[in-house]
Every structure is written in structure tokens, then in C-alpha cells.
Amino acid sequence: MSCSEDFLEVKPLGQYSDAAVWTDAALVNAYVNDIYLGQQYGFQLEMLASLSDISMTKRAEVNPILNSEISPSYVSILDPAHWLTSFRNITWNNLYDNIRSCNVFFERMAESELEGEEVDRLAGEVHYLRANFYYWLMSFYGGVPIVDRAYGPDDDFMIARNTFEETVNFIVADLDAAAAALPLSGDKARATRGAALALKSRVLLYAASDLFNSNATWTDGYANPELIGYTGGSQTQRWQAAQDAAKAVIDLGVYNLYGGTSPASPEEARENYINLFLNNGNEEDIMISFYDDINDGDWQAPSPGRFYGPNGYHNWGNHTPTQQLVDSYEMIDGSEFSWNGPEAENPYENRDPRFYASILYDGADWRQRPDDVIAADPEGIVQTGYFENADGSFTAGLDTRQSPIEDWNGTYTGYYLRKFIDPSIDHQYETQRLPWRQIRYAEVILNYVEASLELGQEAEAKTYLNMIRNRAGMPEVPAGESGEALMDRYRNERKVELAYEQHRYFDIRRWMIAPQVIENVEGIRIEHQYASDDIDYEIIQVQNRNWQNKSYLLPILLDEMNRNDLLIQNPGY
Structure with missing residues (x-):
């Protein structure tokens, strides 16, 4: 009889029991590794940047978001079940799934006999991960239900939203x-x-920021303002807390701007900014995520060069910079670019070095063309313009939407994304596997600058803002610049320094400038004149957009509302 019992009690070979996981440090570590996979990885087919004013995606699926047409019944690409998987990790459902995994960890480790430095470290990591998942929820929705335990099938799942303040505090x-x-x-x-x-x-x-300190003035009488912002206390004290938090990172003394903070030449600055993203970790990185799709056959698996590169290289040309972003890059002397100034005759000359490191424009040097294209362009020069023929007709450049190479996936705006992409790789066939920068030190410095400006500490703000500008090869902020002009300079600096790094979507909302900047997307039509060096530039509109104030926050999905009678919907939905 005992032999029979032993035979029936054989442990499964293909998986570990739940009890076994929490008694083995290696298995606990593997469990935490799995939670890390819930982080958002930015090199997706779709990017948050294209849900803001700096970028344009070609996919019509995002149009309801850009036109403020989403509802609790339909949130477009932000739905966890949408066939485009780019934002799946940061949807309500999946964020709470990962929060549950964190809560399971804390509960099971409280019962475990495992102890020591490694266990303490893992607990710290899970606290970070749970905070990260709640950060996304807070940023998209405001106050959300704080769930700090793993619910079982017999538990009551009715739980109300916590206030915004409680969510931040948690x-x-x-x-x-x-x-x-x-x-x-x-x-x-x-x-x-x-x-x-x-x-x-x-x-x-x-x-x-103002969005969460406006006493819900944008909501037309929303009955629960405590869910979407602070209803008391001091905004100044909150700016002080933000400044203190950023300074705490600076004072660690373990991070530096890649390339340093000494004034750089334009050439050095360009190379610094390019190479900042083309390695597996450097002194500026604070948190990075790797992705390796060697065993992943999903065509949506991250491949930034293929997704974003020019169609004349057999890439897919998605997430093209808007003319609004291109015009945000200052002239090399620190003045604003203007289409009404003399710089309009040669708009891609003498610009901020980050422009050349971030944007592929007509005439930009890129990489060698594929074998079937190289005869048409031996030098690898981006062609988003049109070339006039003797009869007055025009031949489309290799990287336009009328390209003779591929005429279905070219840019609408006249630009392509250069930032992040390794030119040494043939992205038609190879997958770039460099890490995504979740947090880098430049953001922390900019956070410190913003809080300092809001506190009226302009000299302190300039000191740190100039660190970013020195590394970028740009002149320091003029000594006499202050007030609104200085804040505008900072906001533009943040726009170009952190472009495509998942900040702009939230920045234009928390600053409450979205009604001004979410406008129809502009691009450029470029015509090279026949038998001449003259080039004509025409600004064109390439995509309609419409802003409504309800878009400051996302709606909670109708399925969630139906499952939980205690949930209160966000304003406007």
C-alpha cells in the first residue's frame, strides 16, 4: 500500500508546485523575474509618442484616441484585448494582474522561512515593481483602487477607488x-x-503638476474631484517634495550624463546623443529593460529599426516625427527656428545637434541601401523629397509614400525617426536588441529643474538646465531669461531631450497644454528644382486631430464598471 502511495505522489516534472516555489530562493528569484516582464518596453510597433503632438503613426486604430472619441466601451489600442499588443502591459487589466503577482509575493514570503540579503533585495524589487505598475494607473486614471493583498475566489471584489492623494501616498x-x-x-x-x-x-x-492641482476646473462639475487630483493642501509643498526627491537621486553621486556636462562641440554632442542609446548600459542609465525575441515568432515583437526606419530601406516607416517636433529644435546659437526667418532657406542646417541624432530628414546621411536599391542611391542619403524633371513632372524620392521601392509604408510628414536606431544593422533582416531606457539621469535633472522653477529658484534651475544643454552642444540659457520665457525654454528642452521616451503624452496633460498643442499634424512637401540647387519647402497638413478635456484621463472600461458597482467613472465618460 505504501508503495502505491509513493507512486501516486510523484512530483510533476514539467512544473513546480506553489509550495515548492516559496521554499527555494532560486525559484523565488525566477518568480520575481517574471514580474519584471510586466514592465512597458518602449520599442513596440506603436509608441506613446504618437498619441501626443511630437509623432505620427500611420495606423488608423489610434485615431479615436487622437480625436477624443474613445469611451468606456471602446478605448482603441489601449484595450487589453486589442490585436495590436504594443500597450498591453500598461492596460488596467494587465497592470492589476501584475500587482496581484506582487501581492502574492509579499503574502507567500511572509509565510516562508527563507531569509537573508537576497530575499530582502527581492522584496525591495517587488516594492519597486508594484509602485511602477501603480504609477501607470495613476498617470492614466488618477486615483485607483489600492489593492495590497492577493484576492481569492471567495473574496468580495467590490472595492472603491482610492483618492488621488491616497494613490500617490501608496x-x-x-x-x-x-x-x-x-x-x-x-x-x-x-x-x-x-x-x-x-x-x-x-x-x-x-x-x-497643474492637472492634479486644478481642483478639477476642467471637468464641468465632476462630483468626485478627490479621485482625479488634490482637493486640499499646498501645491508649493508638493513642488518642494518633487524637488527634494530629484535632488536625492543627484546626491547619490552614482549617475552622470553620458559624455559629461562640459560644453561639447556640435559634432561631439551629436555623437554623444546617438551613442547614449546604442549600448547595453552606461553611466546615465538608472533603469533599463532588455528584450530578446530569438525564440519569439510574433511579428509584433519589438524591432525598432524595422518598425521605424525608412521604407526605401524596406523598413516600415512608423512613428514619424511631426513638423511641430522638428520646428522645436533650436538653432545652434540657441535662437528659435522660424519659417519666417532666413534659416527657412536651409531649414536643416545649423540646428541643435540632437536634431541630427534624432531625426532622419531629406538629405540626411543614413546607412547603405539594400542590395536591390543601392544602384539608385550608392551613398545612402535619405530621400523624402521629390525631384523635378525637365517636363515639369516630379520623380518621388526613394523614401516617400510614392517610392519606387515600397509605396505603402512611407512617411506622411517627410521625416523618419533616427533616435535609438543602430545604423550598423540591416533592419530588414536583423533585430536590434539594445535595451529600453526606463529611467535615465537626464530625466531626473529635468525633474529637478522643473520643480526648482515652480519654486521660483531660477538660478538653481538654470545651473542644472545648462548641464543638459552643455552635453547637447547648445549655448547656456541667457542670463537675463526668466519667468514664462524660462519655463517655455525648459519645457521645450524636455520635449527634445526626452522625445519618444514615453514622457510627452503625460507632460502635455499634466501641464494642461494639450488643448493648445494637440492640433492637426503638419508635415513638409520638399521639391528639388530641375537643373538647380534650389529647393522648395511647403508645410502641409497630414492628419486631423481633435482635443476634448475628457482626454486628460482615460475612461475605466465598461466591463470593469459592470463588475464593480463601487467604481466611479472618470469625468466626461
Whole structure:
């Protein structure tokens, strides 16, 4: 009989029992690794940048978002079940799934006999990860239900939204716990003390911003303003907390701007900014994520060069910079670019070095063309313009939508994304596997600058803003610039420095400037005149957009509302 019992009690060979996981440090580590996969990885087919004013995606699926037409019944590409998977990790459902995994970790580890530095470190990492998932929820929805335990099938799932203030406090508490438990430095693909403090600086910066301190003036009488912002307290104190949080990261003394903060030549600055993203980690990185799709046959698996590169290279030409972004790059002397100035005759000359490191424009040097195209362009020069023939007709450039190479996936705006993309790779066939920068030190410095400006500490703000500009090869902020002009300079600096890094979508909302900047997308029509060096530039409109104030926050999906009678919907939906 005992032999029979032993035979029936054989452990499964293909999986571990739940009990076994929490008694083995290696398995606990593997469990936490799995939670890390819930982070958003930015090199997706679709990018948050194209849901803002700086970029344009060609996919019509995003149009309801850009035109403020989403509803609790339909949130377009932000639905967890949408066939385009780019934003799946940051949908309500999946964020809460990952939060549950964090809560399971805390509950099971409380019962486990495992202990030691590794266990403490893992607990710190999970505090960071749970805070990260709640950060996304807070940024999209405002106050959300705070779930700090793993619900079982017999539990009551009716839970109300916490206030915005309670949500922020919970995130900050998790990050403080993470910072106390994590090492100062280490593997940057895992949370460290710096990562926890840096995310705290971002959360508190958002929390101090006007959107969440406007007493819901944009909602036309929303009955629950405590869910979408602060209803009391001091905004100044919140800016002070944001400044303190950013300074705490700076004072760690473990991070530096890639290339340093000494004034750089335009050539050095361009190469610094290009190479900042073309490595597996550097002194500016605070938190990074790797993605390797060697065993992943999904055509949507991240491949930035293929997704975003020019169609004349057999790439897919998505997420093209808008003319509005291109015009945001200053002249090399620090003045604004203007189509009414003499610079309009040669609009791509003498610009901020980050322009050349971020944007592929007509006439830009790129990489060698594919074998079937190289005869038409031996030098690898981007062609988004049109070339006049003797009879007055025009031949389309290789990288236009009328390209003789591929005429279905070219740019509408006249530009392509250069930032992040390794020119040494043939992206038609190879997949770039460089990490996504979740947080880098430049953001922390900019966070500090913004909080300092809001506190009226303009000299302090200029000192740190000039660090970014020196690295970028740009002149320092004029000594006499202050007030609104200085804030505008900062906001533009943040736009171009952090372009395509998942900040602009939230920045234009928390600053409450979305009604002004969400406008019809502009591009450019470029015509090279026959037998001449003259080039004509015409600004054109290429995509309609419409802003409504309800778009400051997302709607909670109708399915969630139907499952939980205690949920209160966001304003406008």
C-alpha cells in the first residue's frame, strides 16, 4: 500500500508546485523575474509618442484616441484585448494582474522561512515593481483602487477607488520601502536604490503638476474631484517634495550624463546623443529593460529599426516625427527656428545637434541601401523629397509614400525617426536588441529643474538646465531669461531631450497644454528644382486631430464598471 502511495505522489516534472516555489530562493528569484516582464518596453510597433503632438503613426486604430472619441466601451489600442499588443502591459487589466503577482509575493514570503540579503533585495524589487505598475494607473486614471493583498475566489471584489492623494501616498511608500531595501548600484535591469528614488521623483513631479492641482476646473462639475487630483493642501509643498526627491537621486553621486556636462562641440554632442542609446548600459542609465525575441515568432515583437526606419530601406516607416517636433529644435546659437526667418532657406542646417541624432530628414546621411536599391542611391542619403524633371513632372524620392521601392509604408510628414536606431544593422533582416531606457539621469535633472522653477529658484534651475544643454552642444540659457520665457525654454528642452521616451503624452496633460498643442499634424512637401540647387519647402497638413478635456484621463472600461458597482467613472465618460 505504501508503495502505491509513493507512486501516486510523484512530483510533476514539467512544473513546480506553489509550495515548492516559496521554499527555494532560486525559484523565488525566477518568480520575481517574471514580474519584471510586466514592465512597458518602449520599442513596440506603436509608441506613446504618437498619441501626443511630437509623432505620427500611420495606423488608423489610434485615431479615436487622437480625436477624443474613445469611451468606456471602446478605448482603441489601449484595450487589453486589442490585436495590436504594443500597450498591453500598461492596460488596467494587465497592470492589476501584475500587482496581484506582487501581492502574492509579499503574502507567500511572509509565510516562508527563507531569509537573508537576497530575499530582502527581492522584496525591495517587488516594492519597486508594484509602485511602477501603480504609477501607470495613476498617470492614466488618477486615483485607483489600492489593492495590497492577493484576492481569492471567495473574496468580495467590490472595492472603491482610492483618492488621488491616497494613490500617490501608496506609491511613494512602496518606493521608500524599495529604496531602503535595495543596493545603491548593481544590475541596471533590476531595481536599485537609485531606480526607486528616481521613479519617486517622477511620481511626485506629476503629483505636483497643474492637472492634479486644478481642483478639477476642467471637468464641468465632476462630483468626485478627490479621485482625479488634490482637493486640499499646498501645491508649493508638493513642488518642494518633487524637488527634494530629484535632488536625492543627484546626491547619490552614482549617475552622470553620458559624455559629461562640459560644453561639447556640435559634432561631439551629436555623437554623444546617438551613442547614449546604442549600448547595453552606461553611466546615465538608472533603469533599463532588455528584450530578446530569438525564440519569439510574433511579428509584433519589438524591432525598432524595422518598425521605424525608412521604407526605401524596406523598413516600415512608423512613428514619424511631426513638423511641430522638428520646428522645436533650436538653432545652434540657441535662437528659435522660424519659417519666417532666413534659416527657412536651409531649414536643416545649423540646428541643435540632437536634431541630427534624432531625426532622419531629406538629405540626411543614413546607412547603405539594400542590395536591390543601392544602384539608385550608392551613398545612402535619405530621400523624402521629390525631384523635378525637365517636363515639369516630379520623380518621388526613394523614401516617400510614392517610392519606387515600397509605396505603402512611407512617411506622411517627410521625416523618419533616427533616435535609438543602430545604423550598423540591416533592419530588414536583423533585430536590434539594445535595451529600453526606463529611467535615465537626464530625466531626473529635468525633474529637478522643473520643480526648482515652480519654486521660483531660477538660478538653481538654470545651473542644472545648462548641464543638459552643455552635453547637447547648445549655448547656456541667457542670463537675463526668466519667468514664462524660462519655463517655455525648459519645457521645450524636455520635449527634445526626452522625445519618444514615453514622457510627452503625460507632460502635455499634466501641464494642461494639450488643448493648445494637440492640433492637426503638419508635415513638409520638399521639391528639388530641375537643373538647380534650389529647393522648395511647403508645410502641409497630414492628419486631423481633435482635443476634448475628457482626454486628460482615460475612461475605466465598461466591463470593469459592470463588475464593480463601487467604481466611479472618470469625468466626461
